Amino acid sequence: MIDVDGYLRVLGVDRPRRADAEGLWALHRAGVRDAPEDPAGVQGNHLALTVRLDGEPWLVDTGLGTAVYEPLPLRAGTCVQGPFGYGMVPSSAAPGGWRFVHDPRGAFTAMDFAPDPVEPASFGAEHLRLSTSPDSPFVRVVTAQVRRADGVDVLRGRVPSRIRAGGTDERTIHAADDWFDVLTGVFGLDLGDADAPARAGLWRRVRAAHEKWAAGQPG
Known part of the structure; x- marks a missing residue:
């Protein structure tokens, strides 16, 4: 189980009083800007988190390093955040999923993610490889x-x-x-x-x- 209150303390933010856009945006900005560690544990490559707010789905992902600063709407189109431009298109690799297209200056080109729910444990083997293998860029x-x-x-x-x-x-x-x-x-x-x-x-x-x-x- 994730210690939500402990994670919020690391981020330096209070638990939002309501599940609204203001709280979601504040949490996302804090997650990519202020957290010096991941107290919930790194859980694979890559577990995308989506949130439905007021009937609209959003990509909420603080684990993409050089990518999004605030949530992105899950619909085809482009979005500018600061100096970076992003794209979202239907995925050809994951039926029913999406392909996030990074800015050309980003650390990676794109990310495809499927729409189906998945447990963090499903990423255990890949997390172990990325954390320990001499071939992993995070180890090298x-x-x-x-x-x-x-x-x-x-x-x-x-x-x-x-x-x-x-x-x-x-x-x-x-x-x-x-x-x-x-x-x-x-x-x-x-x-x-x-x-x-x-x-x-x-x-x-x-x-x-x-x-x-x-x-x-x-x-």
Whole structure:
């Protein structure tokens, strides 16, 4: 069971008094902007959440990283949120489902999801693979992402990037203190409870992964 009140405390928001659009939008924005962790547990690739409000279905998804900041209507069309444009079309891969089309600057191209209800346990095997397999991108590269009203901040390995309407700024971090400062200041991930050897070991792994990636780049 999900500890709803505990999750809301992590988000820093109160339980909405009514099931209305104002409460839903506030919860979604907090979920993509403010939560430094997922207390409910990551449950696969990917469990889409839909909500019916005033008779209209919505995609409510805070687990898409660089994607939606607020709920999207489940109907064919396009939507602009901040600097990003999204599309929703009927899925050809999942009959009766939908295909979410990401902005070209997003971290992925699209996502198809079926309309049928499913239990989180159905994603257990995929969650295990993504969490532990050496082939998983989440294992190979340390990644942090936070969606904001005006764009998105992403950290992959030693490279933080900021995507806004005017373009993308990125740099390579060379010092461990700078890297941990970015984790805390930009992404709200405070690793102050980790001792010095643990922090040093994490930084060594981040550097090694970055060097391996850089060695495979052209030029």
